[in-house]
Amino acid sequence: MRVKLETIAHARSGDKGDASNVGLIAQSPEIYEVLRAQVTAERVKEHFREVCRGPVQRYELPNILALNFILHDSLGGGGTESLKNDAQGKTHAQGLLQMEIDVPEGFAGGQT
Amino acid sequence: MKTIRIGNGQGFWGDNVDAPVELLRGGPIDYIGMDYLAEVTLSIMMRQKLRNPKLGYATDFIGFIRRVLPEIKERNVRVLTNAGGLNPRACRNRIFEVARELGVTGLRVGVVEGDDLLPRLKDLTAAGHALKNMDTGEPLAPHLDKVMSANAYLGARPVVEALKAGAHIVLCGRITDTALALAPMIHEFGWGPADWDLLAAGTIAGHIIECGAQCTGGNFSRFWEVPDLWNVGYPVVEAGEDGRFTVTKHEGTGGMVTVDTVAEQLVYEMSDPTGYITPDVTADFTSIRLKQDGKDRVEVSGIQGRANTPFLKISASYLAGYKASGQITLSGPRAIEKAKLAAEIVWKRLERAGVTFAPEDRETELMGTGACLPGILPVPDDLPEVVLRLGVRSPESAPVERFGKEIAPLVTAGPPGVTGFAGGRPKPQEIVAYWPALLAREEVESRIEVTVEEV
Known part of the structure; x- marks a missing residue:
């Protein structure tokens, strides 16, 4: 079964210079393991291919069921230099939640 | 407890x-x-x-x-x-x-x-504190004359x-x-x-x-x-x-x-x-x-x-050129098509006037079509209205000012249904850029002063 991340996780994003960060938080330990396996740095880079010009780094925070992604070179210069409407990557979390991943049929963790 | x-x-x-x-x-x-x-x-x-x-x-x-x-x-x-x-x-x-x-x-x-380290910057860099930009690795010394503030x-x-x-x-x-x-x-x-x-x-x-x-x-x-x-x-x-x-x-x-x-x-x-x-x-x-x-x-x-x-983070700011952005609303049928045409008009007219910007120094965003998240949200074929947002930046003020004069003419010389152009021509704004660096903490901490006074 293919689901959007927004049905099984939540997220917040912000800026660090010309990089944005997106923290993705699972709604249960089971979902966290699914995210850890499927939402790789490579997949996030592909998902944001028209936004992120640099590499994507991933950090794990199993204690709060979170993955933290750093999207380098994503803000058109960042802060005051950027010409983008979203110069601080505030919307990137909403973007990541649109990613689709595979979960087992009848997966209990999801909410609709 | x-x-x-x-x-x-x-x-x-x-x-x-x-x-x-x-x-x-x-x-x-x-x-x-x-x-x-x-x-x-x-x-x-x-x-x-x-x-x-x-x-x-x-x-x-x-x-x-x-x-x-x-x-x-x-x-x-x-x-x-x-x-x-x-x-x-x-x-x-x-x-x-x-x-x-x-x-x-x-x-x-x-x-x-x-x-506040601004008064000390010359001395600090002369004493060998490079204050390298944490993002780019560049030392601060060549940019000293452009620095507007520097604080630990x-x-x-x-x-x-x-x-x-x-x-x-x-x-x-x-x-x-x-x-x-x-x-x-x-x-x-x-x-x-x-x-x-x-x-x-x-x-x-x-x-x-x-x-x-x-x-x-x-x-x-x-x-x-x-x-x-x-x-x-x-x-x-x-x-x-x-x-x-x-x-x-x-x-x-x-x-x-x-x-x-x-x-x-x-x-x-x-x-x-x-x-x-x-x-x-x-x-x-x-x-x-x-x-x-x-x-x-x-x-x-x-x-x-x-x-x-052993280090404290320094946050400096420096003058890094000029930028401007402006926007218009395109309403009615074929709004996306009209917005693309309006953008093309601006960039072509500027080019003929001899004012060009590198691709990374100009921005065209069709707000309403998922412009904050390109490639992620599906773009519809048409929308009832779109906000066209254009921006440029340059080390010089003149080309940015020239850009500001090309938005308003779209109201009468662009596609139909253009509105929402208010507030006059976009003016060049100084870009005050951020310079993060590290400095040995004793350079700062030995000079911290705390005073408490009563009224």
């Missing part, structure tokens, strides 16, 4: 002006922290101070003080802020004037100085010193946001300079509340679950001397405090979660335990920290 209540009433300059007043009046509170300094705010304050030596601080803070001064004095609620900006003494003088007008006496105001991020210790001297209000310039929450804990609980786990706990408490409502339901992914966001309560930390704390908000306010709202704020603007570096401590976010402890109460425990680093 002794518990103190620390709130955040202002997450940034421009945040809700009623929030700190509601935080003060809405329930029990011992300390209120207020943040006014974004990364380049100090450069704006530098301009203000150059024009008028009595300015250079966050004037909004005076508005707050005028509303609440007798009350905070009466209830002994202590206010900690970076509103002092580049001129905390002038800010203090203004507060004293307000106190005299309101007949408040016995008010002690602390001032923390020593973060101070930690909690000088604020603690002011509290010990009895300050009701502590005015800082550049200081970490987390220090505003950590300082009262160090002061009240007597935490030592190497109590790393405790210092990390206070720092993480500060991180959770430093953006105001962002941990109480603001900016939350599942916004439809958040009650009465219009009346959102700003956060309160109930801190214990063992380093455990509870994040909550006043009863009767909107918003919500759950493990999910707190977790979202924990990851906000996060880099490596195992090493959150401040002047006070290096905190490990992978050690944090969150537990729902009743409605709108999240208990935070288990936090570990390790030694602080």
Whole structure:
């Protein structure tokens, strides 16, 4: 079964210079393991291919069921230099939640 | 066990002006922290101070003080802020004037100085401190003439010193946001300079509340679950001397405090979660335990920290050219097609006039078509209306100014259904860019000055 991340996780994003960060938080330990396996740095880079010009780094925070992604070179210069409407990557979390991943049929963790 | 209540009433300059007043009046509170300094705010304050030596601080803070001064004095609620900006003494003088007008006496105001490095930059770079840009690795020396402000991020210790001297209000310039929450804990609980786990706990408490409502339901992914966001309560930390704390908000306010709202704020603007570096401590976010402890109460425990680093972060700002952006609304059928045509008209006319911009120095965004997240959201074939947003930047002001003259003609010489062009031609704005660097901490700490005076 293919689901959007927004049905099984939540997220917040912000800026660090010309990089944005997106923290993705699972709604249960089971979902966290699914995210850890499927939402790789490579997949996030592909998902944001028209936004992120640099590499994507991933950090794990199993204690709060979170993955933290750093999207380098994503803000058109960042802060005051950027010409983008979203110069601080505030919307990137909403973007990541649109990613689709595979979960087992009848997966209990999801909410609709 | 002794518990103190620390709130955040202002997450940034421009945040809700009623929030700190509601935080003060809405329930029990011992300390209120207020943040006014974004990364380049100090450069704006530098301009203000150059024009008028009595300015250079966050004037909004005076508005707050005028509303609440007798009350905070009466209830002994202590206010900690970076509103002092580049001129905390002038800010203090203004507060004293307000106190005299309101007949408040016995008010002690602390001032923390020593973060401003602008007068020392030449000496520091000459003495071999490269102040390399942390993002690019470039040394600062060749750019010295363009630097508009340079400040070190101070930690909690000088604020603690002011509290010990009895300050009701502590005015800082550049200081970490987390220090505003950590300082009262160090002061009240007597935490030592190497109590790393405790210092990390206070720092993480500060991180959770430093953006105001962002941990109480603001900016939350599942916004439809958040009650009465219009009346959102700003956060309160109930801190214990063992380093455990509870994040909550006043009863009767909107918003919500759950493990999910707190977790979202924990990851906000996060880099490596195992090493959150401040002047006070290096905190490990992978050690944090969150537990729902009743409605709108999240208990935070288990936090570990390790030694602080030998460096302080420096935040400098410098003039990096000019930029402008302008927008028009295109309404009616074929709005996307019309917006693309309007953009093409602007760029082609500028090119014929001999004004060109490198691809990375010009931006075309069709707001409404998912322009913030290109390639992620599906783009429809047509929309009832689109906002076309164009922007350019350049080391020189002239081409940016020329760009500003090409938007208005679209109203009569572009496609039909163009509106929403108001406010005149976009004017070139200076780009004040941010230069993060590191400096050996003793260069700064040996010169920190804390003074507390009474009106």
